[in-house]
Amino acid sequence: MNLATTEVKRAKLRFGLLTGAVALLVFLTLLLTTLSGALIGALVGALEGLKTDGLAYSDTARDNIAASRLPVDTVDAVAAVSGVAAAAGIGTLTTAAEVNGEAIDIQVFGVDSTGPGAPSGLTDGRLPENANEAAVDGGGVAIGDVIVLDPSGVELTVVGLLRGAQFNAIPTAYSDLATFEDIVTLSFPGLPFVPINAVAFDIAEGAQASEVIAAIESSVPGVRAYTRDDAVALIPGIDSITQSFGILVGLTFIIGIVVIGFFFLILTVQKLKSFTLLRAIGTTTGRLAITVSLQIAFVVILASIIAVGLVLLAVQGLNTGIPVTLEPITIVATVLAVLVFSLIAGLLSIRRIVRIDPASAVGAR
């Protein structure tokens, strides 16, 4: 006779409503985690996905690639530093564009597809090999589409599709450096020279990153160098955004867990008469605690399955403008965290069970 499952079977409405409420809480937590992850990914994905060990900006850029301006010969200067295996320029700008008759904002990166700084996350097609070709993340484009940049009028033919490679949460196109130069020249006529924004560099095998970075900064005037991860972490505002989303998700999670704990405490209080009877006829506290724990686990697991289904539907149905994907690791981590902390919250109920005086079954006190 399993009390936990028998009660669930007999009280389908009660446990159904409870499961529904918990499913909504898990859904909210999972969706917020997914959306915040997607948004942060869309803001910094481009830098996170660059195939490079490090990046060098101008020392006046205040850690911001968009504010960095470097002459093209900085690439050779960085490449010549001891411990640098290879270096390549990266240029980037935000511009308007038209694709399939629709006006969009687009971030354009000029990269060396075969050197440091090439993008990752190719899901279809290939990286650009020729002028006026681009690999793109976002914007609803397909391979073969033509993106017309404004005001330069440069046309980019989409040859590859990327995922997780956006910057500033807008569609992002990767072309070669020569095409990038054309775009800048035609967008800003009269420029004395076309600067690049950064130098991507790979560190030679056996060399220490910190030593190479120090060597670059001391050897190449006006340059500040970073590992790729540091460059991502130092993007202006990203720290605040990450922390804000962390607080939002964390609070949702904590409130959800507390609510789940209270739900089960209410259920326990409602059943105190039965629990008192069961204690009186010889049921151990441990057995009742296991009953409550099993019911918590059952409700949370069932609710999590429902919540994952709802989030999958939401991710497909929501038009957020950024690529949102539900990662298995996010699902597993969230569900496990909800389960573990719900069981901990269930201690409120178990504490109440421990305090049951079996003598009260006969009103002896």
Added chain:
Amino acid sequence: MTASETPDPVAQATDSAAEGTGPAPAVDAAAHPDALLQVRDVTKVYGSGHTAVTALAEATLAVEKGEFVALLGPSGSGKTTLISIIGGLLAPTSGSVTIGDTDVASLSRKQLTRFRAERVGFVFQSANLVPFLTARENLLYVAGLVGMTKSDSRARADQLLDELGLTDRARNLPEQLSGGERQRVAIGRALMNDPDLVLVDEPTAALDTALGRQVVQLLRREIKDRGKTGIMVTHDLRMVEYTDRVFEILDGHLTHVESPSALGH
């Protein structure tokens, strides 16, 4: 219950319930030295100091194996406290309770839980059945507590339900049963673990007289047929005719042991 001060002997002497003709329980207990249940000088005091209340004062009684006795007294006289102590639900302040060779008062909390599961059957006045278990499941649950095999427990539950006339109601939840049927299920549950002692607390409190008589008759039959020892707490004089002996209790003091016929109902 009484205040901690000594009960007023004048008030006691003038109370009709204290005017029985039978021997004092302590004297009676001396005549049953080998009784299954021996309660000796059990006192229960709630609180301490000025707020102390004596619920039970030096209660002594003996009940033989196979006997079905009544504990008769008005509300608040201490009868529920006494069966709670006998059943291992409450610890006495002083005195001893032995069932066979087990000293109940010396058992730990954990041992008491085991003792209640294995050696005592309870029929309570209220909170008597688990509401989300059917009549049959209420019986089977007890079997699970004492480690009975599934086949044995099913056979025993079905037999008990049959004896109690509840075969057709085996799959009903308590809320679908009448008050009398619920008490019959509770009797079955109390016997499910094959206990030494069956403790029954006001089994007819929520029943009309006819139904109450039926339930107590059934209780007596089951206890006698199985050779169990039963104690029924009641304040209803009409129900004591089905018992072998009646222990009267007033203001926490066991006063007399009477035969049911001597109570003249």
